[in-house]
Amino acid sequence: MHTTNSALDRREILSRPYYIFSSGRIMRRENTICIENEKGEKKALPIEDVDSIHIFGEVEMNTxxxxxxxxxxxxxxxYNYYGFYSGSFLPRSKNVSGDLLVRQVEYYLDNEKRLYLASSFVEGAIFHMLRNLRNYPDTEEHMATVMSEQAKLYEYGTIAELMGYEGRAREAYYQAFNVIMDGKFEMRKRERKPPTNPINALISFGNSMMYSTVLSEIYKTELNPTISYLHEPREKRFSLSLDISEIFKPLIVDPVIFKMVNNNMFKEEDFDKEVDFCYLSESGRKKFLKEFEEKLETTLKHRRLKRSVSYRTLIRLECYKLIKHLLGDELYKPLKAWW
Structure with a gap:
């Protein structure tokens, strides 16, 4: 289905994320957000126009x-010096539901219920991996491996086994990146800490942005972002965001990477390279975020809602589907792109 940026979706989502790269100060000025850089240049943002703020520079702020x-x-x-997610300030949620919190915990503690949700997230992820591979020639061998792991999705007894299937599927999927991008950037294997080449740097940065984007959407619902099903809930991370991100990384992040690399949108100066690591430079991060935001704002006709929604809205709709499942209203089925 052809997708467009429509006026309807802009009316639906009036605010947008703001990315701050320069160092300086950020403060309240009456009912606006005032951003002042090191040169003393100021920019005012009406609070209603802001969905969330992403800070990459060294910025001072007060209570x-x-x-x-x-x-x-x-x-x-x-985000830290290298552009990776460090943490969030989440205002006290106005969408608190004790009943839903109890249900979230119940579904985590019940092994069968937890496995169903965990496998659903993996099912959505693998579906979108295969969808990407089908768009490019010479990926049949990689698809066969991914599909063999997909066939095992409901042959598990533990979360560890399920994550093993997902991990092997994703490894085969990443091996296809060299074919998809025609060898423009080589990736021998997926390396995270630290990424050692441009493709690994792009994947790591894109996944980090997907995590915080999903977290922002979870925050707008009654879900507790610390209670998850595929990933273990741990201190110092919002693991439900990791769960839901699995579905959207191959749907949103990876196509952005393929488009930018295959259209030669990156230059040498867009990467900081050393012997043991490779990260996106500020110019590279800005280029990626421009395309990432355009992807999130792209709209399509939702076949069930019968109206146009953005990719960003699809993330929040996924949260609402999960809520309905937890409350026993409707069985959760992961998003599978139909367009």
Whole structure:
């Protein structure tokens, strides 16, 4: 199905994320967010226009500003020197549901219920991996391996076994990247800490942005982001965001990477390379985020809702589907792109 950026979706989502790369200060000025860089240049943002804030530079702020964001329910996500997610300031949620929290925990503690949800996230992820592979020639061998792991999805007894199937499927999928991108950037294997080549750097940065984007959408619902099913809930991370991100990484992040690499949109200066690592430079991050946001804002006709929705809205709809499942209203089925 042909997708477009429509006025309808812009009316539906009036606010958008803001990415701050320069160092300086960010403060409240009356009912606006005031951003001042090191040169003293200022920019004012109406609070209503802001969906979330992503900070990549060294920015000073005070409690007055944080209280202002909290009143309006606007999260901030922080990233380290290399552009990877460090943490978030999430205002106190206004969408609190004790009943749903109890249900989330119940579904985590019940092994059968947890395995169903965990396998559903993997099912959605593998479906979109195969969807990407079908769009490119000479990927049949990789598809066969992914499909063999897909066939095992309901032959498990533990989360560890399920993650093993997902891991082997994803490994075969990543091996196809050299074919998809015609060898423009070589990736021998997936390396995360640290990424050692441009493709690994792009995947790591893109996945990090997907994580914080999903977290922002979870925050707008009654779900607790710390209770998850595929990934183990742990301190210092919002693991439900990791779960839901599995579905959307191959649907959103990877096509952006393929498009940018195959259209020669990156230059040498877009990467910081050393002997043992490779990261996106500021110019590279800005280029990626421009395409990433365009992808998130792209709209399509939802076959069930009968109206146009953006890719970003699809993420929140996935959260609502999970809520309905937890409350016993409707069986959860992962998103599988039909367009």
């Amino acid at each position: 007055k500003f944080l209280n202002f964001l909290s009143q309006h329910g606007k999260p901030i996500h922080f």
